[in-house]
Amino acid sequence: MSGHRIKNGGRIDRSKPINFTWDGMPRSGYEGDSVASALMASGDMVFGRSFKYHRPRGIMSAGVEESGAIISIGEGDRKDVNVKMTTQELYQGLVATGQNAWPSVRFDLGAINNSMSRFLVAGFYYKTFMGLPPFEWGKGTWLWMQYEKIIRKAAGMGESSREADPDHYEHAHGFCDVLVVGSGPAGLAAAQTAARAGLNVWLVEQDAEHGGSLLAESSDTERTAALSELSDLGVTIMNRTTVFGLYDYGVAGLLERVTDHLSSADPRLPRQRFWTLRAKHTILACGSLERHFAFGNNDCPGVMTTQATRTYLNRYGVLAGEQIVLATNNDSSYSTACELARAGASVTLLDARNQINKKVAQKLSAANVDYRAGHTVVKANSGAEGVSSVLIGKANGSEWTATDQLPCDLVALSGGWSPLVNLISHRGVKPVWDPSTACFMPVDSSEPLTMAGSAAGIWNHDDCIKSGHSAASMAAKSLGKETTSVVMPATGGWNSPIKPLYEVTVPGKQFKGFVDPQHDVTCEDIRLAHREGFVSVEHLKRYTTLGMATDQGKVGNIIGIALMAEALGCEIPAVGTTTFRPPYTPISIGALSGQSVGAHFRPLRRTPMHNWNLVNGATMTEAGLWQRPWYFARGVETISSAYIREATTARKSVALCDVTSLGKIAIQGPDATEFLNRIYTNPFAKLPIGKARYGIMLRDDGFVMDDGTTWRLGESDYFMTTTTAHAAKVMVWLEELLQTRWHDLKVHVTTVSEQWAGVAVAGPKSRDTLLECVEDPGVMENAVFPFMGVIETTLKGGIPCRIARISFSGEMAYEVYVASDFSPGLMDLLWPIVQSKDGCLYGTEALGALRIEKGHVTGAELDGRVTIEDAGLGKMASPNKSFIGSALRNRPDMQRHDRPRLVGIKPVDHNFTFHAGAILCSEDKVEGLGEGWITGVTHSPELGHWIGLGYISGGHEAWYRKRAIATDPVRKGNVEVEIISPHMIDPSGSRMYG
Amino acid sequence: MIRINCPFCGERDHSEFGYGGDASIQYPALDAPAKDWIEAVFQRENIAGVQQETWQHTSGCRMWIVVERNTITHEIHSVKPAHPGTKTLLANAGDHQ
């Protein structure tokens, strides 16, 4: 093929040249060019290598169905792979490179696969390398995994950038009455009728320009007139936007390519915008795709669809070849043949049908088109770069007899048209095979969804327009607007019927004909699949990879299905079609994630003391969505030295910790007490006012859901705290119980997590500290404010507060809550007093050390798989009342004594350490799932060595004097450990009561 | 992309709601025998068709609602408050408008 630019015509701007590079070589084109049209005009022919055989690939189409010219665009962190050259707009400085070839697409060493193609049939790699005899008989797939790495390298696509994506993406939402997908004759007509009826219309086009097939026409008046009317009517007209999927409730997913066509874009613009559009009615005028058909070497560069040659000519001003053989089986190709001839090519038209209408023949003769009825292409012969001649054949029943050779530099094909039923298939509509037009036709949907134009199998231009008006008038009527009804035209519309043609075969000859040129699926592969029993269309697809390339079967599916039907001796409907799923064309991962990247990946929660903590030296860490102080390093302290000092200080003097992230729920109402008594395992009926109680909640199935303390502030007024991790879940659970199950209870639950800020004051000097803070020191007396007591009082400076004497650290400790805005003031009040007592601030790392020493459980231990007994809290389950989970927690397996139980763990050699996540095994059986696991590990300042919490079968009593191994093969290896009681310091709790 | 017509807030996107479960289940009394609880908690129907289900308007009014939804088509036939007491509240609110 030697494509060249013609002097006049086309939609390109010859006054605006654009320079770019192809595989490092300088090239030029014009504004309005695609990369494909510019390179075709430069005379380039080979742009890719096929997936398996590395056969050269040229341009096969002018649109999204492209299966040959697939390249990489851009460099470095902006490299975009597997881009269809036919849809990429040209811009100044664009860098295009070939892929899946070494050293280049024009000379590719991988092409050696082609000479071995006899062996590389469907399933070859699996058959050869999986369970390779005799090494792997009965041994699984280890060797396969080794080979696979090499195979993947040879059979691959573009290699994407390994750098982070520097672009940003946007999510947007839209609403409209009528969405029109596609702006060809039918789409424009539909948008006009809908907009004239006063509806809010969106017209969405994937191309840079509106018009669809009109862009391939030589005249532009119809298109421009329609677009200017739509613009006046206020229609939202979008271009470079693909409707990639249709979803429930009239939702369409749109991908708008905002800057992909620009050489330098405003950095404030997103690269792409992902739209969720809600339409009351959707009109699919998305067109149809011209098919090729299989013959010998039909994948050779210089073979493309007829419509593509027309688009290159009339849109881009490029004549794709000078000596053109056009092979067709339908009426759609005649005018293209004439136009190509008028543009200066010598054209031979082969019509597979035995007769050509007289009028048509006259027109062809007038345009100097040589034509032959009852003929088609049998085999293409390739020259140095592309097709150099074709062997043609004469119809002989359903087969062909080779007649003569025709020299040519381009083969244009039309094997019929396939309506784009992809989008309507997303809605569960199964297209139906129509033998008279030889294509899958969409059928009616029960949703407000209408097909129009060639997407509905209507070929004739005027009928397409009428179908657009008709679809829109139906939509308008259903939306309550007055319009004139237009009758939907019948499908089809050609003068002479199509002659189905999928593969050209000559008796006694074997040709290599391709069904899916991108994945190198041949006609023979389909027959092989049939012989091996893969006859269902879904199995055929997976076995041969037909339709699994980046075009997702747009090109080859129907030929493959037709060949399978022939092999089975049945009709196409009996084989069926695979289900199309979104996206219609590929979408970047960046567009899917939108703004939800980096710091915006999820919401950020800060406590009202956040700044105070930072000013006072906190290093922060993430706890779910929360930012919490991790440790407060002094001078050269590391995290380890800091948390050990902080935990030591809490045990010796006094220390402060921001505990605002705990969930806080106000529970109020006359039945609040009864409610708590039902949701907690332990009794709450007799909790006095001014007292707090530790409680455990189970799920319906009897496993532990959460723990926390609940404070009784009044007769019908409680304040509940939950763990940080489960705060939202517990709130939802309480609301569910009250609203869906226990309609008899008069209880109100309100989340007050944001309203109250909390600080833990822990250590033997905690009471002394608070004595200096409260206005009335009398409230702090041990007698009036014992362990688990609750008071509401006022701090110096008039700060109202709630204080509970509760302890997570095991020391005498208080939790002080104030209204959020008071919390920096609270810290300013407490901190100098704490400092005067040689106290400190502590973070989550020291908090963890203190609670592990005490054997107090938290989210790591209450992971949804443990019973109340497993967690060592069996005494908290009241035998005298029923509560949520009380029925199912008594199932025999949940009461087994050999279940993993909470234990303490320490290394036999105190110099050793271990990690959370290690598996606990018995000494003599270090394998498999072991006997338990480690949930939390810390260095214990009090004990002077490392300790951990975890679960192990039977609990610590079962492991008395028995060694266990903490095995951690990936990180630390094995450590000998002793299993002990989880209460590793002060088991009697004397310090808390103090 | 289901839309749910919250009786308290109006039509909202399903992303504002949290899914509960089968709304037809009658949970036994807390002191009912384990077999009743096993029936309620584990023996669930996997309905292909119209089912009653609970949802909560978590990012809205926090109310639990009962939605009659076709699990195949996602079509929603009815939505009502889960707590019968709120029906009268709604009716009274209507009187005041």
Ligand SMILES: [Zn+2]
């Ligand atoms: Zn609501």
